[in-house]
Each structure stands twice: as structure tokens, then as C-alpha cells.
Amino acid sequence: GIQVEQSPPDLILQEGANSTLRCNFSDSVNNLQWFHQNPWGQLINLFYIPSGTKQNGRLSATTVATERYSLLYISSSQTTDSGVYFCAVRGAAGNKLTFGGGTRVLVKP
Amino acid sequence: ETGVTQTPRHLVMGMTNKKSLKCEQHLGHNAMYWYKQSAKKPLELMFVYSLEERVENNSVPSRFSPECPNSSHLFLHLHTLQPEDSALYLCASSQGTRNTEAFFGQGTRLTVV
Numbered sequence: 001g002i003q004v005e006q007s008p009p010d011l012i013l014q015e016g017a018n019s020t021l022r023c024n025f026s027d028s029v030n031n032l033q034w035f036h037q038n039p040w041g042q043l044i045n046l047f048y049i050p051s052g053t054k055q056n057g058r059l060s061a062t063t064v065a066t067e068r069y070s071l072l073y074i075s076s077s078q079t080t081d082s083g084v085y086f087c088a089v090r091g092a093a094g095n096k097l098t099f100g101g102g103t104r105v106l107v108k109p
Numbered sequence: 110e111t112g113v114t115q116t117p118r119h120l121v122m123g124m125t126n127k128k129s130l131k132c133e134q135h136l137g138h139n140a141m142y143w144y145k146q147s148a149k150k151p152l153e154l155m156f157v158y159s160l161e162e163r164v165e166n167n168s169v170p171s172r173f174s175p176e177c178p179n180s181s182h183l184f185l186h187l188h189t190l191q192p193e194d195s196a197l198y199l200c201a202s203s204q205g206t207r208n209t210e211a212f213f214g215q216g217t218r219l220t221v222v
Contacts, residue, residue, distance in 0.1 A: 004151075030208045041146075041197050043213040050208070086152070088211075095165050095206040096142070099152040 002027045002091040006100035013077045013107045021072040021103045023087030031090035032063050033097065034072050036083050043086065046072070077107045112136045115200050115214035122190065123222055130185040130217045132200030140206045141183040143175060146197040146216075158183060159206050190221045 003026040013019055023032075034046040047054050047061040049070065054061055058077075063070040074081055084104050088097040113134045122128050134141065143155040157165035158177040172194075174186040183200055197218050203211040 031210075033210060035213070041199075041216040041218065043199065045210065045212060048210040088152075090207070095157045095159070096154045096167075097201075097211055098154075101151050 002029070002089060002094070002098050004087060004089055004098050004100035006085075006087055006103050008103060009101065011103055011105045013074075013081075013105065015077060015079060015107055015109050017077050017107075018073070018075045019077060019105070021074070021085055021087075021105075023070040023072070023089075023100055025068050025070075025087075025089045027068070028092045029065065029068075029089040030092050031097070032065075032070055033088050034061055034070070035086045035088065036081075037086060037102070038083055046085075074105075077105075079107045079109055081105060082107045111215075112212050113200060113202055113214035115198075115217050117217060118215060119218050119220075121220045121222060122187070124190060124192070126190075127186070127188040129187065130198055130200075130219075132183040132185075132214055134181055134183075134200075134202040134212075134214075136202055136204075136212060138202040138204045138212075139180050140203045140209075141177060141180075142201040142203075142211070143183065143185055144199040144201065144213075146199060148196075152199065155185075157206065164206065187219075190219075192221050195220045 035043040084102045088099045140159045156175045176184040200214040203209045
């Protein structure tokens with residue numbers, strides 16, 4: 001099945017810093033989503049981005065499907081950005097979202 | 110009402126108990142999913158239902174039994190669980206199972222004692 005790798009696994013930021021999270025995947029996809037998991041476990045939808053670039057406030061994402069990667073940018077980070085960020089993809093023939101291992105982000109005040 | 114609602118939020122059960130997890134979606138979707146998140150492991154798909162029919166069973170032990178009575182409700186019936194089944198169980202829904210965005214519930218944190 002499709003493999004999804006996220007990097008870095010852990011990231012510590014000072015409040016106000018910018019950062020880039022990466023998601024690599026092993027095969028063609030027709031769906032890619034970025035999620036933020038809050039401390040209570042809920043997965044919050046950030047972006048549905050099988051290709052192209054999207055922006056939402058301080059967050060933006062870019063997926064280059066032909067090169068099989070996606071990037072999530074966090075600008076002017078805030079302590080509320082702390083948590084785990086997951087990338088998930090759905091292969092061209094699949095019914096399911098396959099998740100990466102996540103990037104754990106800690107933003108310090 | 111939130112899009113996908115799971116109950117209970119927390120559950121502690123003994124190994125001989127029988128319990129059920131419930132998921133309800135208010136988004137008009139026709140596909141629903143169960144995922145398991147164990148400590149230090151990626152989220153793993155357990156089951157997929159599309160139009161109330163199970164379309165994927167990801168080699169899940171029979172002590173987990175899903176039920177999808179209609180497109181808005183999904184249950185996970187639990188019996189004779191093991192301590193290693195302790196995890197966060199997440200439900201999701203989407204419109205179709207291909208080029209479509211999935212939305213998740215808040216999860217049920219299960220502890221088996």
C-alpha cells in the first residue's frame with residue numbers, strides 16, 4: 001500500500017517563528033489532507049489539497065503531486081499551534097486515508 | 110450540532126465486558142470509517158462503510174464488530190478486549206470514498222483493564 005512519511009517528527013518553535021512541515025508519499029494520490037490533532041485527540045481539518053496551493057490565515061499548504069510531496073507552512077507561530085500535525089493521503093484506487101506518523105509541534109511563549 | 114459526534118468520549122471496560130461505541134454524522138455523507146490510534150503508532154484504518162455496506166475490513170480481530178444501520182450512524186461493538194486494545198478510536202465520514210474530504214469526530218478514549 002501507499003507509504004506516507006512526515007518530517008521532522010518533532011519541532012520546537014519560539015512564538016513568532018515560521019516553520020515548514022513536509023509530507024512525502026510513495027504513489028499517485030487523488031486526495032491529500034492536513035490535520036491538526038488537538039490535546040483532546042480531535043483531528044481538525046486544515047486543508048484538503050490534492051494539488052496546488054491554499055492559504056488560510058497564518059497557515060498555507062502546497063502539494064506537488066507529480067513529485068509526491070506536500071508542505072505545510074506555519075507563519076508567526078502561536079502557542080495554540082502546538083499539537084500534532086498529520087498528513088493523510090488517499091491513493092488513486094483506494095477507499096481509505098493513509099496517515100503519516102505526524103509532526104509533533106511545541107510552540108514556546 | 111457538530112459534524113461528526115462520538116459517544117462516549119471516555120470508556121473504561123474490563124476484559125469480559127461488552128460495550129459499544131457510537132458515531133453520528135450530520136453532514137449528509139454516505140461513507141463512514143473507524144480508525145484506531147495507539148500510542149506511538151500512526152492512525153490505522155479499521156473499517157470502511159459506503160452506502161451502509163462494509164467495503165473494507167483491515168484485518169481487524171473479530172472482537173471488534175462494526176454496524177452501520179443507516180448512512181448517519183456507525184457503531185463499534187466491543188467484546189472480550191485485551192489491554193493492548195486500549196487506544197483512541199476515531200470515527201470519520203465523507204461523501205463517497207475517493208476524491209473527497211473526510212471529517213473526524215472527537216474520538217473515544219478506550220482503556221481496557
